[in-house]
Amino acid sequence: MKKTVLFLIGCICSTGLFAQVYFIDVDSLPPTVIPPEPPALLSVNTALVRFVPKGNKFMGTLPSDQTISDVLKALGKEGKVNLLYLGTRFFDRQLTQTAKFDAVEERPSFSLVTGKETTLTNRQFGLKLDLRAKWEINGAIQLEWDGNFSWSNELLNLWVGDKYLMFGMSVAKILKPGLLFTEGGEDEDEPEQTGVNLRALFGKKKEVKKEEPVSATITNVSFLDTDFQSIALIGKQQVQSGEIAILEYPGRAGGESGEKIFLLLQPIIEE
């Protein structure tokens, strides 16, 4: 049975009383959708990860429904992981502003030779990322990002020791600072590993005699000499609160085999 609504509009003007009647078929109207009340607070965790697989590529599954640490753990099982950026930004209820996740570093340089300074480059390594968020009717969050990331493989390969944000080294042995790792054999838990131990990070312990960590020597490397890689980070994706948007970008073309850059975005609704 069709439901019909009658609207009676009456008005009085100088010439008398007028009225107009409209019949509206309610069934033909689109359903009225009331958007959910925005939550009090939205925070977005962002991480940028460089991954170099021990094989040609990552063969496992990344858990998008867990934490960023869990994603690092999954990646670390299959190669070397450098955590290059980890930050949190908050959005207000209306999501009006753009969150900036910029983090760059540079080494200003100059030359004592007159005229030489004009040929110098002043490279900036790091992340420049603008992120916008929008509430969706289904309760999801639409993330939209725009930026770029620049890095140097030569600089990152200098990371040695447990004070660096480097994970997944249980599958490799460091030869010495500045060189790439080689695979260390089948036993992931071999004690002579260097770097952050995933067992220690995630609670799985094994009774082994711990060797003294390699003393980290901070090598001073010119920013002018190192290789320079840069990729654009542009995209959008709809995710639920707590879910991680895992974006994979190719690393250096023709460089280390299978190198990938992962951008991880995790919005969390907080009351």
Next chain:
Amino acid sequence: MKLHRTLFLSVLLPLAPFVCSGADETKPAVSATPAPSIIAPARTLSLEVAIVRFKPASAERILRGFKGLSGNLVGVVDSLKADGAVSILYSGTRDLRLDEKAKTKFDALETKPIVLIGKPGAPVPPVTSYGLALEISAKGVDAERVGLNWEGSMTWSPDVVDEWKGEKFLSFIGSAAGVAKKASALAGTESKEVNSGVDIGLSFAQLFNPKGGATDSQIYEMPVNKTISLSSSRNCKSGELIVNATTSEMGNKEAQTILLLIWPTILP
């Protein structure tokens, strides 16, 4: 069906004026004298802001996050220094009235101009401003909460901060993390060569690293400068600690996190 509609209309239309007049009569009696509007006095918001650099003894600590921090600045430093080295790069307070355009600045920048002596015609080295540039705006949300919006950036040099030694620096370290400070000392065998060629500035020049020897291209690079943006917005309660953490490393320095800490207090 059409006949029914016409009949329905013919009955309804004459009633329209009565319905209208009836509606007027049923209006609740409203006093002709408007109630005096009570303007509540604008509340005052006191903001305490601190920028802390945290260098963990082990990088795993950074993955645990910083949501568990609480209390005042002393409490935060005490909590962090158990896991690494803590340097307070900025601490300041501002008061502002919670009106429509309530905003305040926490800028604190410093520069080290560099002078080259004995090299006429040499180019002027670049000057970097280190420190905090931060603007916070606020508006009242309700009796208990306030909406904060902050925009700005923080620039620092790990090389310079790592040089902090002695009791007069705002650097704290727990006994468990004693190794961290030792490891963070600036290394590099080339730094002593700086003084051999030409005097550059003051003690800051000790951190310069010439590329090549005195007879080479004489290209100098300053210490690494790191800049992070600080922009966010959120509602919070009076006395609630806001922690905005950023960890970033693109060079060859050890892991370190910059923590923006905000303590808002609504005053009556």
